[in-house]
Amino acid sequence: MMDFTDHSSFQLEKAKQFILEENDFLVVSHVQPDGDAASSTIAIGLILQKLNKSFIMINEDKIPIKFDYLSGYENIQHAGTIDSIPRKYSNIITVDCADYSRIGIVERWFEDSPTILNIDHHPTNDQYGTIPLIQTDAAATVEILYYLIEALKLMWTKPLADCIYTGLLTDTGGFRYSNTSSGVMKIASMMLEYGVEGHRLAEHLLERIAFSHLIILKRALASLSFAEHNQIGWMLVTQEDITLSQANNEDLEGLVNYPRNIEGVEVGLLFKEITASVVKVSFRSAGKVDVASIAQRLGGGGHTRASGCTLNMTMDEAVPFIVNEIKQEMA
């Protein structure tokens, strides 16, 4: 199971005290919320509800509609659409926010020097806030929330279990990534006992394909090309593709994995046309090529196996330029 050192169990105790002793909380997660962000926000809401606390849940962006089965989804306010001067809060709980700026415009709802409970699992979290509860060996923020719920001795319900399971499922890529620890599987197993229908959530969140995603994928696959004996593979997404498929950002997510996952491909690329003279490039490496250094050299950034950059070029210029950069890195 996840290892709570003396320090972190002390932080867990402080988090518990903060929640029990205070009232009138604001709960927020990061901009462009994913499954763990949505689930963590709602799980905290359910915890506070059980404790008869008053609170609001708010996010800069709209929570993706696919998470609407989580109990309380409709109560998360969308800060991006609120014009009036916000009511301010002095008790803040942030979940899954790797750094303070990821809170986005919701900061406008904070009183001056508020008390912030910062619950997160990102290794890059800089421990902002008053009570940082950071567990970098947790697969998801909801894994930390599992321990918080246990520490608070709250009764498990299906809505709460749905949140924990959803965050684990999405942050482990369907229990496939290297963060899928035995602790994750044990907690997931318990959530199934509390009534979570794992196969339904997997179907809904991982298997189901949006029509717009399929159309953009079909168009992108038609552009699939290779170089260097199939060690470099890429696909293109043009402005026309986006317009005709009505694809949103979510639909474009994961497209780069198609060239990347092909047997023998060392570097997979996705070229996305932003305007006629601006192209965004996503790099994925199978491991041999450090794509972070390539992206960095071109003004972008990321990790050694996943990075990106933006070029002031046309698509026709960007493709040979980038392929050549990678060839040199492989040489």
Ligand SMILES: [Mn+2]
């Ligand atoms: Mn997360």
